[in-house]
Amino acid sequence: MAVAPSDLARELQELIAALDRRVPRVERAGEADIARDAIALREKALQRLAEIEAQDAAAPVRIKTA
Numbered sequence: 858m859a860v861a862p863s864d865l866a867r868e869l870q871e872l873i874a875a876l877d878r879r880v881p882r883v884e885r886a887g888e889a890d891i892a893r894d895a896i897a898l899r900e901k902a903l904q905r906l907a908e909i910e911a912q913d914a915a916a917p918v919r920i921k922t923a
Contacts, residue, residue: 862909869906873899 860868876899881892 862913866906866909869902869909873902873906876902 876895879895881888
């Protein structure tokens with residue numbers, strides 16, 4: 858199923874916000890790995906969001922005429 862760029866951008870922003878809210882629990886086993894993976898996922902989401910925003914900025918503006 859295709860996802861509109863604007864919907865994908867919104868979902869990426871929500872993911873980034875959720876990752877920013879996450880508080881590591883250092884007492885849990887494997888937490889360092891989880892935190893490292895969360896940081897990597899956040900960086901990938903930011904990169905993809907930047908790509909989407911660059912595509913939107915480069916898109917020509919279409920004016921509908923009646």
